[in-house]
Amino acid sequence: MNKKKRILLKIGSNTLTKETNNISRGKIEDIANQIAKLKDTCEFIIVSSGAIAVAKQFVKLESKQEDVFVKQALASIGQPHLIRIYQEIFREYGLLSSQCLLSYSDFEKQQSKINIVNTINVLVNNNYIPIINENDTVATDEIQFGDNDKLAALTASLLDVDLLIIATNTNGIYTKESIKNKKPKTIEEVMDLGVLQQEVVSSKSTHGTGGMQSKIEAASLAKNANIETWIVNGLEDNFITNAFDNIVPFTKIK
Template sequence: MEQKKKIVIKVGTSTLTGGSNRISYATIENLARQILSIRDRYNVILVSSGAIATARQFAEIHQTGTAQIESKQALAAIGQPKLIRIFDEVFGSLGLQVAQCLLTYRDFDNETAKENVRNTLHKLLEFGYIPIINENDTVAVDEIIFGDNDKLSAYVAIISEADLLMLVTDIDGIYTQNPHLHPEAELIEHVTDTESVKAFIQERDNGLGTGGMTSKIYAAELCLRHGLEMRIVNGSRPAFISGALSGAFRHTRFGG
């Protein structure tokens, strides 16, 4: 295990749903096959959003105003065990073993908790398991409100001493303008200073995940502060993990 590099792959809701309003089994199978293809070179930790989207396939809970966050927490509680079951079934069919880890930001503020998390992740990788991490939305709402696990994945990458954090989303990376609104926007392929790209961020609500480029820039700042490389990769591209690692297609790389 020590000879392998360690990669944290964060997959957002928009990728897991394939642009629909339901979790895509085909997307998860594709993700599993890609992880299988790089396991001889990389130990993989997966940070997965999608619990709320999963729950909406089984339950209808509608609230507005002050009750909206509580409703999303309830949906997350319903969807999380169903989501991990999907991962277990699909990954298991390809011989990949998974383990669930639910964390909150308070786990990174306490030195004892951080050491426990680090040791658990190390042991899971040693035993050949793929840790699948999500925020514990029952007791914390940070990612429900803003972030879609972007910041959480950066903390996981830092605490696990990973070599690379890969944020898989529905866009190729950072552009000079929002490419959904401006077709002439140009992709920025390499960033060493996050301040230089903040002015280019124009958010667009897709109605699925809560993560946008703002939270990804924040994650990049955390990574760069700790000397960790981060990449933003389009999950709709074929073989997006190995393709990004080999430079087969354009994407945004921070640091490195």
């Protein structure tokens, strides 16, 4: 039996909301549909943001506390709803899913790292798709430092995946010159991250906390672990299968 390609798919809040103020069930259906089509050849692990975005749909918290604590509280409210939406939709496509909450400190302890690998391997080997988010209720890294891009790269490295796909709201990374000319042109393939670094225009996404800078840092971590990274436009339908078929522009960091 051929070994399946192991893919870590990172989905940010902007992709999940399709740049609105609500989680898009249609986008999660699109993701489920693609995974179902690819399940004979690929196994997926998902790192998903979106807990805070879900909570904001139906909760307004009153607080005199700092903004970061309000966001942590929102994450606590939104996370169970986010997982429920994933589980409901994935089930419709015959997919099983599970929740894993991780903190950056987990990647600093050898025993924690072994536990993560063993648990996720059991899930994947039994056809469960782990849906990973940072444990925002006790940690503030995602809230402060970049929309789970780093978490995705660390997880990809730890689990020795074959490919890291980062879904964003552009057709990959554009050249700086083309952005200036208002005719965005995708950098399709690159090996030298230094070259990419010079092209990045600093901007943050609407709901996310990342932007292209955090994606390049994630790709750098993945590259150190010998993992290829694709930065694709997750707002488009069939963005994973289209990237595999090379029929859409996206950035491939070899």
